[in-house]
Amino acid sequence: MALAPERPRIYEGSRIPSPVPTMLQVPPDLRGSEDLLQVNFGPNHPSTHGVLRLIVDLHGEDVVGLNAVIGYLHTGFEKNMEAKTWWKAITYPERIDYLSFQNNELVFVLAIEKLLGLEVPEKATWMRMCLAELNRIHSHLVWLGTAALELGSISMFWYCFRERDSILDLYEMVCGARMHTRYFQAGGLAEDIPRGFFPDAREFVDWMPKAVDDYEGLVDKNEIWLERTKGIGLLSADDAIALGQSGPVLRGSGVDWDLRKSEPYLAYDQVDFSVPVYENGDVWDRYKVHMDEMRESTRIIAQCLDRLEGMEGQPWIADDRKVVLPPREELQTSMESLIHHFKIVTEGYRVPEGEIYVAVESARGELGCYVVSDGGPRPWRVKFRAPSFVALEATATCMTDALVADLIAIVGSLDTVMGEVDR
Amino acid sequence: MAAADYLGWGSRGVAGYIGNAAGRDLNRPGSQGLERTPEPKPKRFAMSYHLLAIPGARRVRVQAWLDEDEPVPSVVPVWPTADWHEREAWDLMGIRFEGHPNLSRILMDDDWEGHPLRKDYPIGGEPVRFSGEE
Numbered sequence: 362m363a364l365a366p367e368r369p370r371i372y373e374g375s376r377i378p379s380p381v382p383t384m385l386q387v388p389p390d391l392r393g394s395e396d397l398l399q400v401n402f403g404p405n406h407p408s409t410h411g412v413l414r415l416i417v418d419l420h421g422e423d424v425v426g427l428n429a430v431i432g433y434l435h436t437g438f439e440k441n442m443e444a445k446t447w448w449k450a451i452t453y454p455e456r457i458d459y460l461s462f463q464n465n466e467l468v469f470v471l472a473i474e475k476l477l478g479l480e481v482p483e484k485a486t487w488m489r490m491c492l493a494e495l496n497r498i499h500s501h502l503v504w505l506g507t508a509a510l511e512l513g514s515i516s517m518f519w520y521c522f523r524e525r526d527s528i529l530d531l532y533e534m535v536c537g538a539r540m541h542t543r544y545f546q547a548g549g550l551a552e553d554i555p556r557g558f559f560p561d562a563r564e565f566v567d568w569m570p571k572a573v574d575d576y577e578g579l580v581d582k583n584e585i586w587l588e589r590t591k592g593i594g595l596l597s598a599d600d601a602i603a604l605g606q607s608g609p610v611l612r613g614s615g616v617d618w619d620l621r622k623s624e625p626y627l628a629y630d631q632v633d634f635s636v637p638v639y640e641n642g643d644v645w646d647r648y649k650v651h652m653d654e655m656r657e658s659t660r661i662i663a664q665c666l667d668r669l670e671g672m673e674g675q676p677w678i679a680d681d682r683k684v685v686l687p688p689r690e691e692l693q694t695s696m697e698s699l700i701h702h703f704k705i706v707t708e709g710y711r712v713p714e715g716e717i718y719v720a721v722e723s724a725r726g727e728l729g730c731y732v733v734s735d736g737g738p739r740p741w742r743v744k745f746r747a748p749s750f751v752a753l754e755a756t757a758t759c760m761t762d763a764l765v766a767d768l769i770a771i772v773g774s775l776d777t778v779m780g781e782v783d784r
Numbered sequence: 785m786a787a788a789d790y791l792g793w794g795s796r797g798v799a800g801y802i803g804n805a806a807g808r809d810l811n812r813p814g815s816q817g818l819e820r821t822p823e824p825k826p827k828r829f830a831m832s833y834h835l836l837a838i839p840g841a842r843r844v845r846v847q848a849w850l851d852e853d854e855p856v857p858s859v860v861p862v863w864p865t866a867d868w869h870e871r872e873a874w875d876l877m878g879i880r881f882e883g884h885p886n887l888s889r890i891l892m893d894d895d896w897e898g899h900p901l902r903k904d905y906p907i908g909g910e911p912v913r914f915s916g917e918e
Contacts, residue, residue: 435891731834754864
């Protein structure tokens, strides 16, 4: 089938630029050359996935200098969260990474629960896992659709958004909102799982592997796609680790590292799935990691559905009235429930003093949440370790010896969401 | 420890000085029957470095306490990934890193004044243009 040329082997040693590891500086012999052209790329450009600005120095078609400028979408989420009660702050994380929203919500809720020492019912754990994996597929689909669109594969976008829409339909059924669901509460879920969810989710699980085959059928033997992705944007395993990469970028560089396996949270140690790892560290391998992950996520969802279907009638949220809102119907009859409800909504609950770092594997890699509580009803400090922010740091290394046309493919393959980069 | 053994993601910024900063007293835990008073940190800022060793999946948190205007050595030569994290900590918290190759603002504008994530920088600290009062 070998349509594309042989791939160059991954480089030896380190290619991280020095002294600034995230900036490609024009080599001294080219400085002052008349052939040098500085081009401003972004912040408003259709292929920058939002508002990324790249200042590129070109020598002919070769990229010899690169500086990424971020901050155009800085909205001060972390500062805002300090001013909200814990209860209200849950709405913020999902807006940080608006494609992987459920994982962002999850990490913050897990952090609160750890500080509170709250036990979560089994049903909530499995439902969280189910939704987190659905969300991973959702995020990968948007990535695949837009990244392929930028490389000229327009029809891919429509296929991806077809499946994305059925995921959002599932979300709408469960949470009432298509994105930014706020379905995870400290202690469990906001509501019980609706009955219609299972047949629709089953239908999706049956369909999704075929859809992934469809996507691969569209581009895997397409010579343009192969030429533009194979051997482009090389990042060796050592460089990926030194640059703090995680998620598909790290696994595309041959490092077998997935928090779901290495530091299992939720119930990931009880499901059967494998972690795709590819060796060559180019755009093609990152693409393949994404495709395989969608298949694996589908397998996890199927196992979650098996478990959840046997849990009908079980509680979906912890029974701790100091933290969890009382059931709605009790407000009519119980004075105590009314008081609890009032206290939680107006003042919020208090979280014991402490600091904690919780990390989950979001669609883009290690999403960490560092939370400091001073014992009050509001977080003292919330800090997100955003995987996209770190992925963008690798741009300069990946762009070494690249052509200007590869820029689009490389930035696309790092799978960044600017909302998360800038927070 | 070799740099390559670690993913040096420093989750930076302030762990918190928990003291009597203006406005905090309203929220003292004592007001709801919780008697515990938080231990104040010895200095104003706490720099937290979250380090991870991939072999064995071990995590370490290293914390350095700093006073205002007290610089901290940059870790970029050891962990290149710290580059943007340190720039962010400088930008939003005003922590100076000695030996950082490119310590400039990253999220805020280059000519921004102040460090927004500090507790004495209020929400709404940014002047609003074309407000009703003009």
